[in-house]
Amino acid sequence: MYAIIANGGRQFKVEEGQELTIDYRSDAGETVTFDQVLAVSDGAGDVKLGAPTLAGATVTADVIGAAKGPKLVVQKLRKRKSSRRKTGHRSVLTKIRISSIAAG
Template sequence: MYAIIVDGGRQYKVEPGMELDVDFREIAEGESLTFEKVLAVSGDSGMTLGSPTVSGASVTASVLGTIQDKKIYIQKFRRRKNSKRRTGHRQSHTRVKIEKIAGV
């Protein structure tokens, strides 16, 4: 059984027990998170596609904590001006574990 969900403008294929990194949210560790935008649900009775979403379907996940992505560096350089700047950025994500998929 799997589902395709939308979160933060991205689509994810999720299965129960799967760990997933989504956009950062101010949610405490151990709390529950529900994804309502479900595009498709696959189960024993076959595939259910939404137009655009499957009505009544949802995916429940528990929050495992907050993590940071790898550091990226941004360099700005102006030629012949002796002007250089280097900064870095680490994006924060919320790691969740998919608990159950409630389909139609």
């Protein structure tokens, strides 16, 4: 059984027991519920599609922990002006484990 969920402007195909990394959501030890479920498959070939989401379908996950992602460096250079700016940031990410998928 798998589901396709929308979170943070991205879509993820998830299965029970799968671990994935998303944008920061909550602290470790908490349970997160995703209600923007786009599609659910029962594994036997039967797929339910939403328009755009399935009513009553939810995916729950346990938060494993949070960590910072890789450093992204942004540079701005103005040609022939001897003017440069270099900045960077590291986004905080959350690692989750999918615990259950409810088709609704």
